[in-house]
Amino acid sequence: MNPLVALYVKELKGIRLVGAVLTVATAAIVLVVLNDAADGGIHLSMALLILPYMCPPVLAGLLMHAISQEWAGNTQHQWLALPVPRSTLLLTKMAAVCTLAVAIYMLNTFALYMIYEQVLDTVQSGSMSPTPAGPMKIEAGELWVFTGALFGSLTLLLLGLGLAAASLKMMLNRFRGLLTVAVFLGGLWLTERLAPSVTGAIQSMESMPLDRSVLTAAFDGYLYLAVMGIAFSVAGLYVFDRYADA
Known part of the structure; x- marks a missing residue:
C-alpha cells in the first residue's frame, strides 16, 4: 500500500469513534x-437540518x-x-477530518434537496405566509453549490485555525488553552478585519429571495473565507515543520 494512503487510513481509524457518532447523528x-x-x-423537525451545518467548530476541535x-x-x-515530510503528517489528519465533513454534508444536503421542492411548492401555493421579500427562486440543484460553498468555506477556515493553534501549542509547555483561544479569536478578528463585508456575504444565505444574484454575491465571501483558511493552514504547517519536537 502507498505510504500516504496507509497514513490516511490510519488517521481515519483514529477519528472513527467521533466520526461514527457525528455520521449516525446526521443520518438520524x-x-x-x-x-x-x-x-x-x-x-418543525425540518429545522433540525441546520444542526449538521453547524459542526465545523467540532471538526476543528477534532x-x-x-x-x-x-x-x-x-x-x-x-x-x-515516519519517512514523509512533516507537513504531510498534518495534512493527512486534516484530510481525514475533511472526509468526515464531506460525509456529513452529503447526508444532510441530500435531505435538504429532497424536501426543498415540497417546501417551495407549499410556499408558492399560499399554504404558508410568503416572506416579505418574495418567493424563493433558487433551483433545487443549486442548493448543492450554495450550501457546499458555505459549509466548505467555514470548515476550511476553522480547520486552518485549528491546525495553526495545534502547531503553536507544540512550542509551549504552559498556557496552551489560552493560546488556542487567542489563535481562534485573533484569526477570526483578522479575517473580519481584512474583509468587513464578508459578514454580510455569509448572512446573505438568510436573505429572500434566494436567487442566482444572491449566490454570486455570496460566493465571493465564501471564497475569501476558504483562502483565509488555506493561509492559516500554511502558517500552521510552516510552524510545525520548523519547530515540532518529539
Whole structure:
C-alpha cells in the first residue's frame, strides 16, 4: 500500500469513534426529517437540518485533538520519524477530518434537496405566509453549490485555525488553552478585519429571495473565507515543520 494512503487510513481509524457518532447523528436527523415530510406538509423537525451545518467548530476541535493525541499517547516519536515530510503528517489528519465533513454534508444536503421542492411548492401555493421579500427562486440543484460553498468555506477556515493553534501549542509547555483561544479569536478578528463585508456575504444565505444574484454575491465571501483558511493552514504547517519536537 502507498505510504500516504496507509497514513490516511490510519488517521481515519483514529477519528472513527467521533466520526461514527457525528455520521449516525446526521443520518438520524435525515431519517426524522424525511419521515415527517412524507405527508407533504411542513414540520418543525425540518429545522433540525441546520444542526449538521453547524459542526465545523467540532471538526476543528477534532483535528486539534487528533494532533495532540500523538503526544498524549506518547507516539510522537514514531509519528515524526515516519519517512514523509512533516507537513504531510498534518495534512493527512486534516484530510481525514475533511472526509468526515464531506460525509456529513452529503447526508444532510441530500435531505435538504429532497424536501426543498415540497417546501417551495407549499410556499408558492399560499399554504404558508410568503416572506416579505418574495418567493424563493433558487433551483433545487443549486442548493448543492450554495450550501457546499458555505459549509466548505467555514470548515476550511476553522480547520486552518485549528491546525495553526495545534502547531503553536507544540512550542509551549504552559498556557496552551489560552493560546488556542487567542489563535481562534485573533484569526477570526483578522479575517473580519481584512474583509468587513464578508459578514454580510455569509448572512446573505438568510436573505429572500434566494436567487442566482444572491449566490454570486455570496460566493465571493465564501471564497475569501476558504483562502483565509488555506493561509492559516500554511502558517500552521510552516510552524510545525520548523519547530515540532518529539
